[in-house]
Amino acid sequence: MRFPGWLLLIGCCAVVSLTIACGDSSGPGIAPATIVLVSGDAQATPEVGTKLPLPLTIRVADAQGKGLSGVTVNWSTASGTLSASSSVTDDNGTATVEWTLGNSAGSQSARASVVGLKSVTFNVIAVAGQLAQIILSRDTVELLGIGDSFRLTARAGVERHHDRHGRQFWKRRGSDRPRVGQDNDGSRDGRVDLENRHRGGTATAMRIGLSVIQSQCRTGRVFPRSNGFGILRAPYYSDFNGSLLRISISTGNTTTGVTSNRVIAPSFQRVAATGLQLSQSEEFELALRERSIAELTPLIPGARMAKQQGAGRFSMSVAVPAVGDMVRFNTNANSACSNPNMRDGRVVAITNRAIVVADTANPANGFTTADFQSFGAAFDTLVFPVDSINFGAPTDIDKNQHVILFFTRAVNELTPPNVGFYVGGFFFSRDLFPTTQSNGVSGVSGCATSNFAEMFYLLVPDPDGVVNQNARTIDFVKSVTVATLAHEFQHLINASRHLYVNGSAAFEDTFLDEGLAHEAEELAFYRSSGLTPRQNLSYQTIQASPSIQVAFDNFGAANFRRFREYLTNPGNNSPYVNNGFIPTRGAIWSFLRYAADRRGGSESQMWFQLANPPTGVHGISNITRAVTPDLAGWVRDWTIANYADDFVPGLPAVYTHLSWNIRSIVEVVNQGMWALDTSPVDSTNITSVSIGDGSAAYLRFGIRPSTVGGGRIIARGSTVPPGFTLSVLRTK
Structure with missing residues (x-):
């Protein structure tokens, strides 16, 4: 039996930071004469989930201030656990209890009360511990039919496997009825939407913005109506520092293999400009x-000075x-x-x-x-x-x-x-630059x-x-x-x-200078062909018009061949690594086109801003200034579009290429084969993946009919740089 697949896209990118939820508590209070807080209040920077080094201590006395023994003291907290819910004062009138803090960073409190007396409150400010795991989904998901959707949030776990914060909730579209369990400790970031429309859907924007030692995720439980599901997991990573993320994936034999869709039977035979295959x-x-x-670069100040002073050749017309x-x-x-x-x-x-x-x-x-x-x-x-x-x-x-x-x-x-x-x-x-002999400015070299x-x-x-x-x-x-x-x-x-x-x-940085130069080629294609961007241009349309075909062969095909080189190895290449290699150039051209389409408004203004940055702005900072401050998120969405565009229907526009039907064109320049291959997730052994800064991996697996499929993703090695994202895309 052939099971439809899912694709998992993993990548790295500086995305969303998890926030810290705050705890609070309140409680009653009664006692004999007076109750005084002795020690244990405001202990210095305790870690969430830990036992405080000092016990909480109070003293109960009579009206003359003499300690009373044998008085029952009730203890309560809304944050964590106490070693006892009540204790009895000793001969000095003191009573103690030990407090293990709750898992929420921020203010936590505990109370001591005696019947008839006003209670006393102990307060601490808990800090987050070192992050050891990130749990993407703890419970189960029921995909009941076309149009269903779900959302999930990240829960960050520290070394003791306590939650810092987070919540999961799942909702059937058009209904308020929850389909899975909920955690009630709050959530603010890392939301993921999965929409199962017709043949597919997507879960995206699983944003983890914390440095971690291990990141763990488990897929949800899936109950399809059909014969099974195909899934793509897409890990993505970015920190803008050139870091490398290594992860391991295990599913415990709960998943099954899915056939690659790389080979697509072409509906046409012509291959773009065979003479251009020389790169x-x-x-x-x-x-x-x-x-x-x-x-x-060292000569720039001298050249600028010579021009400002109209010296040498700058003073003459040719x-x-x-x-x-x-x-x-x-x-x-x-x-x-x-x-x-x-x-x-x-x-x-x-x-x-x-x-x-x-x-x-x-x-x-x-x-x-x-x-x-x-x-x-x-x-x-x-x-x-x-x-x-x-x-x-x-x-x-x-x-x-x-x-x-x-x-x-x-x-x-x-x-x-x-x-x-x-x-x-x-x-x-x-x-x-002016020549040395003719610059005419003392002390300035040319x-x-x-x-x-x-x-x-x-x-x-x-x-x-x-x-x-x-x-x-x-x-x-x-x-x-x-x-x-x-x-x-x-x-x-x-x-x-x-x-x-x-x-x-x-x-300008090499990668962006090259990306803009390749965009100039594409802009020449649009002017030469009479077409405009954002038309989802397919190769069938190109082939149908001799004039458009010539324009594409002359100005467009080379960009797609460079993009093909990126697609063959997306885990080790990035659109913003500062080099001039072919995969980088193909990636930055494609991303800039995607960004212009997504940004909307005047394209010319965006290109002009990128080519004319203010002093001191270049490369990545130039893009975040002129295009989007959320460069990491946009690159992540672009990596999803590179797989899903014109293949998985019903996706939001941010997960598509608006100007090009990239599968139809890449197939042609790649001699009839789709260039972006996906890697299978081994159902019985560990699957290892390495992802570079700004890169993504594409992992496919299936889930058998009416069974639970799941897995873990563990980041290996030392602290993981910020920016790990996991996107789950239902492909069948």
Whole structure:
């Protein structure tokens, strides 16, 4: 028998902190003459659930102040337990009792009373103990039909397995009748909603915001009407410190295996642009960004000072050349300000915004003059308006109101022979800096090999593979060039505005700079295709229109291939780790698109804010400023959407991708197979999972018909960083 599955998504993220409930008590009081509190009141910072080091002591006396023996003293507390409910005074008139505190942090009290006298009260302020476990669900859940829902809250347990606070309650939609037991000690955070609609539902936002040594959760009891349930557990983790969370899962043979849904029979056969399967080099891009940051950041104050004083080259305007003019540029991509690699070029086209230059040493049988003119026109009509509207206008340090497009074999030379990647072009921020010789400001150094111009270096056709035996057809280079321009122009705008407009002391973090550059490619797709975001675009729609297909092949497919690389290993990759690796770039592009859709309002405003942060703001802090302060929660929801989008119906919009039907498209770029695989939960042995900061795991299991399924999740090792989230998604 095949049992439907559930999927468990585990991840890490800085999310919600559990709060501390406060206890209170009251009680009666009566006695002989006087009752006086002797000791045991206001003991220093006792831990919840512990026995106080000093007993509670009172003294009963007569009207003359003499202690009375044999008087019965009644003890009471609403918090914890007492060693006796009553005791008898000794010869000195004293009586004692020991008090083990309750499990609620905050004020706790106990009372001593004697018949006929006013009672006395002992007060302490209990503090929370070290957290040892987190219990997600203690009781049972009955999923009785379509549209049922439940909520659960986290209960944090200290080493003695007492609750700090928390409550569970379950409610059938449309009815106030509870379906499971309740704890009555209060709850405020960590609520989870599961909605079982049609084929699926979701339990999300199980937020634990405390540092823990162990985190434990047990699934609820499930009584399906059908043949069983399929479940996804999705652990997610984030602390923005690059930490690694290791967890162990055991179900005690209460669950069963569920078949992976990774292979999806395609309803169409075409695979997006097979010629584009050659990927761009992540190593080159990462090295270039790191080199720019390391070598050029120290030069920012000098460059800014030179511009402010109008010194050297900043005081001059560069005339727009004429077609046929010869120019020289340093093309060294491996050094910012030394060892120039000079190449001669001829101006082959000039448009309103672009000066197109071709290296005189380019391989034969390459682009024609008409081709170069078309690239200039594409820059004018597509790339420049898209990027400048969304990220801001570029600087014009050479005052010629143009950007140089240098098509040079120097770019081809960056790709070694016989490899599966290529370098399509680049922008080098060193060209925004004045040279040492011409800065004109005493004590200010520049970048001696800078070309001092807004410019790009671009791949050229090489049909015969003259350069490093790497053949590059005209059609291939045409198909990647305009997207490369859109991508690199964002880098140019970002760097130039950080340097001369926004007053930033540093360049943007690599991961976010790359994410915005990939978003520039997507924005070029929308403008080129005539489509807009938030249309849940499927590959069937793309394939149905030749013009949309071309736009997707040129500007969209590469983003989804990078996203595919993330989906194949989501537990070890994150959208906000500061590197330029392909999985990170795919993840941050997808998350930024998700965030723009979820945020609503003006997309252009959001992109502009991200590209133009105030001084001292960059990377994660830039996103929390411009997009959402709850970055951890949004990344968590995005990880759920990566599995559930257009697969599990009836989910809230925050668990979907509004602009793309990602399964239909990833399936195509992944040669007919869904890229995000889920791991089975071993029903008899321990399943071990490791999750990086900002990462998620996807674990599937089933529950047999009319049986109880459950399990524990234990965090292994030392203190777990804040930000563990468990989401439970019913998939069948």
